[in-house]
Amino acid sequence: MIRVGFRCDAGVRSGVGHLVRCVALAEELRGRGVEVVFLGEVRGSAWARAQLRERGLPLVPAPEGPARLAALARELRLDAAVLDSYDLPGGTGAALRGAGLTVLAIVDGDPLGQEADLYLDQNLGAERRPFPVPARRLAGARYVLLRDSVRRLGRARSAGPVPRVLCFFGGTDSAGVAPAWAGALLAAGVPFEATVVSPTPFEAGGPIAVIPPTDRLPELMAGADLVVTAAGSAVWELLHLGVPTALTWVADNQLIGYEELVGRGVAAGLGRAADAAAAGVLARLLTDPAAREEHGRRGRGLVDGRGRERVADALLRSDPR
Numbered sequence: 001m002i003r004v005g006f007r008c009d010a011g012v013r014s015g016v017g018h019l020v021r022c023v024a025l026a027e028e029l030r031g032r033g034v035e036v037v038f039l040g041e042v043r044g045s046a047w048a049r050a051q052l053r054e055r056g057l058p059l060v061p062a063p064e065g066p067a068r069l070a071a072l073a074r075e076l077r078l079d080a081a082v083l084d085s086y087d088l089p090g091g092t093g094a095a096l097r098g099a100g101l102t103v104l105a106i107v108d109g110d111p112l113g114q115e116a117d118l119y120l121d122q123n124l125g126a127e128r129r130p131f132p133v134p135a136r137r138l139a140g141a142r143y144v145l146l147r148d149s150v151r152r153l154g155r156a157r158s159a160g161p162v163p164r165v166l167c168f169f170g171g172t173d174s175a176g177v178a179p180a181w182a183g184a185l186l187a188a189g190v191p192f193e194a195t196v197v198s199p200t201p202f203e204a205g206g207p208i209a210v211i212p213p214t215d216r217l218p219e220l221m222a223g224a225d226l227v228v229t230a231a232g233s234a235v236w237e238l239l240h241l242g243v244p245t246a247l248t249w250v251a252d253n254q255l256i257g258y259e260e261l262v263g264r265g266v267a268a269g270l271g272r273a274a275d276a277a278a279a280g281v282l283a284r285l286l287t288d289p290a291a292r293e294e295h296g297r298r299g300r301g302l303v304d305g306r307g308r309e310r311v312a313d314a315l316l317r318s319d320p321r
Contacts, residue, residue, distance in 0.1 A: 002316070003035045003077055007062060007069065007092070008084040011043030016051075016171035017233035018084040021106065021122070023051055024145035025082065028308040030057075032316070037076060039069070040085075045199070047171050047213035054215075066095035074099055080315060082106065083114060086253070090114060102318045104311075108253055117318050120311055122236065124302065125260045138314055144236040144307040149218045151305045155242050155296075156223040160193065162207075163286050166224040168197035170232055171213050175250035176200070180274035181228055182208050187279035190286045195220060226285055226292055228270070231258035239266065242300030244292035246270050246285060248278070266299035268292070 006026060010019035019042070026036045039062040042049045052059050060076070063069055066089055073081060073096055080102040083093060090113030093103045097115060105116035108123060111133060119137045127140035167181055178198040185194055186206055194208045197217065204210050214220070218237065221227060227238055227245045231254040238245045246268040249258040262269035268285055270278040285292045 001033065001035055002079050003037070004029055004080045004082060004315075005037050005039050005073060005076060005078045006082045006084070007039045007088065008082075009040040009042070009062075009087070010048040011041070011045060011172065013043075013174060014085075014087070015174045015232070016045060016048045018106070019048055019051060020147065020171070021145040021233055022082060022084050023055065023057070024147045024308050025311060026057055027055070027148050028312045029315075032312065034316075037078075039072065045172050045213070047199075047215075050215070065089065066091040070095040070099040070101075073101055080104065080318070082315075083116065086112060088112075088114065102315065104315050104318075109256060118314060122307065123257050123260070124239075124264070124266075136314075138311060141236070141239070141302045142304075142307055143311050144240070144303045145311065146237060146240055146303070146305050146308060147218075149215070150237045150240060153218055153222045153241060156219075162191040162193055163225040163289075163292075164223065165192050165194035165226050165228060165286070166197075166220050167194055167228040168217065168234070169230050169250060170234065171199075173198055173200070175230075177230075177248075177250055177274065178202070178210075179204070181248070182210070184270075184274035184279045185228070185282060187276065188283040188286060189279075190283050192286050225289075228282070230254055231261060231267075235261065235267070236303050239299040240303040240305055242296045244268075244285070244296040245299070246282060248272055248274075264298070265295065266302065267295055 006022045008018040008022050010016045038059045081096045082104045084106040093115040096103050103116040104118045105114045106120045121139045122144045124141050179202050182196045182204040196210045230250045231247050248270045261267040
């Protein structure tokens, strides 16, 4: 039986996006009879830990250093490794390849010096951007990794008298921006009902309900008239569902995705600050159903939900060194 290890971490500082897309690929591989194990740490996020526990995906602490990780991979009899982290030493992929494993590196543009047999960059437009190393690469929205909980959903239009808004910033809101964006929604000065997802409780007031991170997030996305979020990994789920989205960015590595998505008109751009200009954009979207639905229409179809199948095909066809 083939055994694949996923080296990624999740936590308040690093967020949960790396874990979520690895979980999606793990679901696909396990459905094909592949044994999977996660190598790393989940810090300070009960929601992230639950993503592994509820799927029966084992988590093994990962040692520091490429050589020690390669030794653990041999001990676990792994055939392949998936690397998804901005913080791994550059020699990690080389050490695993030297130990006989096939290595897939999930990247967001820059491979950060990581050596791999196969690279995955699922960002919109990645297929048009140059890659710094000559390598086999899966690039663009054809390869987006979506979880089962998203793939089985369809869009559920709101039938309420006012727009229904969902506001979230990853599983941990690592930048702590949820209160500011709740304030921007209120500053829009138009009718709406909103759910804001925040790991830290706060009082937003008015028509805003604040809830902790939840496994119901895919359903909440599918039922929203507008989602306010950052240009992170959840965007691909929103594109697949065709949900109108207004974007900001909370980390520098999200700016390329933000500019691509806003530039193509598949999402509305809010800028980085939850200021008066952003409140004005929100007011326009909340009072103009046709304008916001046009964003959803443009995004729908860019992510067909089969990306993880294509990635699994490519990984399982790769020959270990």
